[in-house]
Every structure is written in structure tokens, then in C-alpha cells.
Amino acid sequence: MSEHKLTQLKALEAESIHIIREVVAEFRNPVMLYSVGKDSSVLLHLARKAFYPAKIPFPLLHVDTGYKFKEMYEFRDSFCKEIGADLIVRRNEEAIARGMNPKDFGVARCCGALKTQGLLDALEEGGYDAAFGGARRDEERSRAKERVFSMRDEFGQWDPKNQRPELWSIYNGRIHEGESVRVFPISNWTEMDVWLYIREEKIPIVPLYFAKERPMVERKNMLIPYYEDMKDQLLEGEEPKMVMSRFRTLGCSPCTGAVRSDAVNMDEIVIEAAAARRSERETRIIDHGSNSMEDKKKEGYF
């Protein structure tokens, strides 16, 4: 290999940094959605690289549902402090006050209120005209069709049939008053790329991604993490037990399953990802309902 060749990870990195800088150049008030997961961690790392030696010129926005794992909150607060990021946390307090939860209201309604409505409210409150997200096209089939600059109307909704063509590396950032864009700088990354990059760049991630003996409940072929305060949520016949396990993706604790795994470090995670026969979204309950990802995205879901 000649000295002027980029590895595929460095080629993806260069493309993502180009996209992040284009947004800062063309939009008035961008924000980066930060979910504390592995994709967010990669996105944040790319933003730090893009603007070095300056700090990231936009805030991070965590739309919190109150149902994230405690390890995620701890990681979020300590890491953002360490890098000096401007972190904004918003929750749909009205829905939380009404006791919104996936068990009584259903997963679709809970997600709609806490995530979609929470996000739309937070974006409107901040007056952001561009929001970066860590979605990837390989995650799900409707995401495979989404643009890097994805237009949203005044109601934050996506119209998949009427998307702007994107050519070469020229992005059209022109919008009308009230419209906004969601920008996906890691569109072309796969789950494997994300793990390889985290490994190569030594990016800190939430410890839940690494295998450990953890208390789990087995429900419908899924491993649900068990916490002390979940006693009354157990179904008949269910009993928590210690399982060597980790998470391939992180969402809300009642709706994210773990997988059995012995991968305790990044090398082992990469080997496991390379051998994986099932997609990571399989452990996310949200993707399994009748309400598809495309429908949720049309309504404004990230």
C-alpha cells in the first residue's frame, strides 16, 4: 500500500468531519443530539477532531426519558465535564409527571411521548436549525434511504418521497424559515466500523458495552437487565439471575435487551461483531411493533 492511501476508517472519518464542518458553516444554530450510546460517542469524537484546537462550537442535547441506565447518566456527566462540552438535558416533564411508561401505555406511545415529543419540544425551545444525529444507514431499511442532510418541515416531520438528491460531497443547506435539517454524519458507517473506530481511537464508552456478570431477567428470548426497584414489574415465573452479558446497543432500560457474551475488552467486542449473525436492532423492543421506524421518523423521531 502506497503512503498516500487512506484506510477505510480514515476515509469515513474524513467524510464525516467534512459534513460536520459544512453544517457549522451553513447553519445559524446547530446542536448535536447526544444519546450517550456508542454511535453518539463516535459522533462526538469526530466533532472534537473537526474543530481541534478549538472547542466544539455547538451544544450537545440529551433528550432524556428518565429510563436510561444509571451507568449511562454517570458516564454522560463525567465525560461531558472532562471534555468541557456544553451539555443540555431536556425531558418531556408533562408526560413524565403523568407516569408515562412502556408497560402501561405501550412501547409506541411511551417512545412517542418521551423521545419524539421530547425531542421536538427541545429543538423548538432551542430554536435549532440543524440537529446532528448518529443514525446509520445500515441500521434499518428506511434509514438506508435517508439523506445525510435530511429536511424537516415546520412540524419536524420527514417526507421520504420528497427528499433532495445529494450529489458528490456537495450538501445543500438552504432552508426556509421554520424548517430544519437532521444531519447524519456517520450515515455510511456500519456497526463494525463504529466498533473498529472506537477501538482504534480509544474512545471512552459506557461500561455496559463490556461483558460482566449482571442480574438479568429472561423475557421472550430477550435478556432484560434487572434492578432492585423492578421487583413489582416481574411477570409470573420470572426470576432474576446472574448472566455474563453485555449490550450491543443502549436505549431505555425497560426496552433494551442484553446479549450473552464474554467480550470484556474492545478486541473481543470487535471479534464478536465480526461473527455476529443477527443485527443489533434485534435487541431493541421499539423496532418490533407494528409502528415501523419509517412511521416514527415521519412523525419526527430521531
Next chain:
Amino acid sequence: MSELNVKMTKEIELLRLVTVGSVDDGKSTLIGRLLVDTKGAFEDQLLAVRKQKGSEHIASAAEIDLAMLTDGLSAEREQGITIDVAYRYFATPKRKFIMADCPGHEQYTRNMVTGASTASAAIILIDARSGVMPQTKRHTHILGLLGIPHLIVAVNKMDLVGFDQAVYEKIRSDMQAYCEKQGVKDLICIPMSALEGDMVAVRGEHLGWYEGKTLLETLETLPTLDNIDSKPFRFPVQLVNRPQTPDLPDYRGFMGTIASGTVKVGDKVVVASTGLASKVSEIVAFDGNLQEAFAPQSITLTLEDEIDISRGDMLVHPSDKPSDTKQLVANVCWIGSEPLSCRKKYLIKHTTSTVKAMVESIDFRRDIHTLDKESADELAMNEIGQITFKLLKPLFYDAYAENRTTGSFIVIDTFTNNTVGAGMIV
């Protein structure tokens, strides 16, 4: 850490591809074959789109209703048509691939142009029974116009012509003759049967007379970026980095992606538009400063002198400057629903600069079937023609045939803000 995985991070390169052809040519089967054979799709995704429910594993590409996997939008599945480009990702131990899968019909020319704009190689499917069709020629013409360096003709369904070498040779010589006229630089023809798997990922048993590489071997060995690092240095400035912090009070870094060429610390550079000159002081990077950088890296440069540079300017080496013009001549593929109009003002976005433009003339329109030039007073969606634009301020460019980044632009409608045209500078 196994050796395989060490290679995955250290050596593997990225190849961007586009596939064109219709479902009738066996495109779904071919893509399904590639995905299954390289594990580019996960088992639960494949199980969800099986033609028949039943067994818990996928035995062959033929079992998968691939359209259900790639037609990601509900409207596409309802109507049984592919509306939009689908991106698929797969990797082998040697290389990672990003594949833009484009619908083949002429009303989707805009999608093909979109998918092909970033590709280094294209796969055109031909049904061995039908040979080179008018559609094949149209696709080849467009791919030639878009400057795709490597064209792979997949002569598919060889099983249906008894794996007859003469059928393949006829298609190969027809394509060779046509490609010579279209400016295609590198043509590779491969006989195959996507259904049986011959010459896709493995050689199979039926095509012993063919001595070339399989499709996957071909994809693994094509050049990925075609020496854009050896072309003249072009650095369109995206942003000026001014931290203005106590430890960096006067720091000014010029951020951008190198469009072509290389740059070293100490190099003399000039601003293309003003001729102001300085020397590269540092190539700044998060993991430690570099002595040299090359296309397509995203970098930050600092200069020895304080000169006026802002977004939209282009830094180049003084010995090899780009052309400049206020009268831009380009091949344009129109992608807007309203036709290109001689009376309207448009915006042209070229690298990081956006300029106002008017249509001075429609030099000709290309008949999409005969490929003859014809006179026209408008250019409708999916049509291609040569347009001369009058610009409010000069643009610094290279011909598209020389440089796909500094030779391309998009046309933006000032009223709707939509992207309505794709331009390739002549």
C-alpha cells in the same frame, strides 16, 4: 486479536460502487448473492424478507425477496417499485464496499446520477439472452459523463444460454466498441450466473473458459481513488477556526477537505481568487500535527502570514492554478420537477462557494435514446444537456474530466431551495 481483525483496521480500503440495471437483468439476485456471500446482511434482516417462511436459516440468495430488503420505504413496497437509491454495505477481509443501488428506468436518471456521483466503479448488468440493449447504452453514456473510472459489465444469466462463450464474446465486443466512443477509461466484462453463483464470489464449475477474475476479486483489486493525490493541490476552505481563547488568542486555522493533491509544511500556497500568497506553517490534527497531508483528508492549515481568506476561497500551489470564469459551460443533468428555465436566476454551489447564476444558453440537449444532440429551449427532469451559465462572480475550477471535486456543482432553485441540477464542467 486474530490476524484478520488486525488487517481490518490497518490495511482495508474503501471502494464506492454503483449498480445499474433493472430487476429483469437479475440485479436483485446479484446483490442478494453478494450480501449473502459476504455477510453484508444479518440473518434476522434476511429471515424477515424470505419468500417462504419456514427454516431458520438462509440457504441461498434465491430464497430472499431482495426488493423487500432494499425497498426501505413503505410506498416502494406498496407499489412494488424502487423510488430511491438504496445504499448497501458489505466487506471482505480485503476491502469495505459502499454500494449505491439505482433503479434502471429512464425516469430515474436523477437517482442514477446521484448514486454514481461518488462512485469509483460501476456494475452494469446485462441479461446474456438480450445482449446490449438501448438502456445499456444510455446507462453507459451517463456513467461515462459522470467520469466513473472503472466500468464492470456483468453479463448475467449465463446459465440460460448454456454458459456459451460465443454469447459472452459478442456482448463483450459490442460493449468495447461502444465504450471507446463514450470515453470510458477502463472496461471489464465478466460472464456470470448470479442465481447459481458462478463468477460472483466463487468461480463455480460452468465457466471454465473464462480466465479473468470473479466479480468479487475484481472489486477487491480495483484502484479506490485513482490517484487524486497526484493531481494539483486544491483546498477549498470550509471555515476559519479562531478559538480566541487565552492560550490561542491569535490562532487562525483554515479548515477543509483536500479535493486533490498533497500539501506539506513549508509549501508556498496562494488564494486562487486574490493571488495572496503565504507558506504552510502547520498541518493541524487532533492526534498530532502532520508533515504532509493528501486528498481526501479533512485537515486544518495554519499559514505564516496573516492574509485575507474566508469560506469559499481555494488554496492552491502557485505553480498549478485552476481555471477561472464568469461564463460556465457544463453538462447538466436536470433533477428538478420544474424544467430549467432561461429566465430564472439560480444559485450554483461549487465546492464551498455559492454564486448567483443565470442561464445564458442551452447549447444542446442530448436525446436520451439516440444520444444525438438536439436544440432545446428547456431541460426537463431527467434530461441531460450542455448549458452555459453567466455567473455574478468568477468561479475557480478544473474540468470535470480532470477533477471530479473541483469540476462538479449543484444548481439550487432560489425560490424552493431545492437541488435541481447536477453540473459537470466541460
